[in-house]
Amino acid sequence: LSPQDIEQDADSALGTGCQGVVQAGIHKPTGMRVAIKTVKVDNREKRTQMLHEIRGLIQAAGCPYLVQWYAGFVAKEASLVHVVMELMDRGSLADMRRRLDGQGVPAERLACVAAQMVRGLEHLQTRRLLHRDVKPDNVLHNLLGQVKLTDFGISKDLNSTVGVAGTFVGTASYMSPERSLGKDYSFRSDVWSAGMVVYELATARFPFSTTSFMELYEALCNAPEPRLDVESFPAELCDFVEQCLTRDEPRRPDARALVDHPLIAPQGEEEIRALGVWVATHPD
Ligand code: ATP
Numbered sequence: 001l002s003p004q005d006i007e008q009d010a011d012s013a014l015g016t017g018c019q020g021v022v023q024a025g026i027h028k029p030t031g032m033r034v035a036i037k038t039v040k041v042d043n044r045e046k047r048t049q050m051l052h053e054i055r056g057l058i059q060a061a062g063c064p065y066l067v068q069w070y071a072g073f074v075a076k077e078a079s080l081v082h083v084v085m086e087l088m089d090r091g092s093l094a095d096m097r098r099r100l101d102g103q104g105v106p107a108e109r110l111a112c113v114a115a116q117m118v119r120g121l122e123h124l125q126t127r128r129l130l131h132r133d134v135k136p137d138n139v140l141h142n143l144l145g146q147v148k149l150t151d152f153g154i155s156k157d158l159n160s161t162v163g164v165a166g167t168f169v170g171t172a173s174y175m176s177p178e179r180s181l182g183k184d185y186s187f188r189s190d191v192w193s194a195g196m197v198v199y200e201l202a203t204a205r206f207p208f209s210t211t212s213f214m215e216l217y218e219a220l221c222n223a224p225e226p227r228l229d230v231e232s233f234p235a236e237l238c239d240f241v242e243q244c245l246t247r248d249e250p251r252r253p254d255a256r257a258l259v260d261h262p263l264i265a266p267q268g269e270e271e272i273r274a275l276g277v278w279v280a281t282h283p284d
């Protein structure tokens with residue numbers, strides 16, 4: 001896939017992140033719709049490193065639960081890195097949440113979302129890759145009911161929710177307790193973040209009501225672990241969230257263990273199609 005074959009749609013912004021924009025485009029030879037993410041990276045070494053990482057991720061592709069990345073290149077004139085990837089026509093889980101306008105995702109649909117996230121994480125784990133930035137904006141979905149992880153494996157300083165000076169850029173953080181203590185990422189840290197996302201989609205609210213990094217840190221270390229109300233949600237969903245949001249990292253399951261969870265295991269093609277039908281009933 002070469003850069004000259006890609007045509008960016010004019011005014012077709014799919015979204016904006018901390019470091020760049022994502023636009024829709026087309027791969028002219030095949031007519032395939034693609035998404036193009038453009039990130040400004042001033043430092044030449046960092047650009048080279050990023051391209052190297054992108055190439056590695058392209059090789060690691062071929063999983064139905066991960067957004068396929070097709071190519072990465074640097075624009076000659078500016079310090080911009082472009083990543084060409086699979087277009088996910090319903091955007092992110094943050095978009096899904098926005099469309100629901102304060103309602104939670106119904107439990108049977110959420111099970112299918114969770115299952116695809118867990119399987120994506122399991123695939124990364126098999127490849128010895130950490131995601132490091134699981135959050136609603138980095139989980140994309142489409143009208144087929146497919147849910148896929150994106151933005152995995154790129155260096156933290158190129159892809160971060162915590163700014164250079166340790167300031168808090170995002171409004172809410174999905175980071176695990178051990179990460180807030182400055183420990184290294186592990187496969188289980190990604191599982192915590194996935195649990196936070198599932199909790200948020202179930203209840204239509206972020207698990208902690210914190211307004212600063214210090215408050216969040218305090219909550220992650222000391223507040224009761226977030227739990228779904230057993231009166232309002234199915235037992236399997238409550239248990240899944242309970243397992244993911246286990247503060248004590250060694251006791252928290254990794255993605256490989258979670259694929260066999262009773263919420264996750266039964267989710268198949270039929271449920272994915274049903275999720276697609278449901279997604280289509282919630283337009284912008
Ligand atoms: P961060 O900068 O921390 O990664 P972010 O994930 O919100 O934050 P981007 O990765 O630039 O920022 O993505 C911005 C938005 O663009 C996403 O939230 C999503 O809605 C949309 N988007 C990203 N990739 C795609 C894609 N492949 N297909 C469709 N929409 C996409």
Ligand code: MG
Binds near residue numbers: 017137138150151
């Ligand atoms: Mg992103």
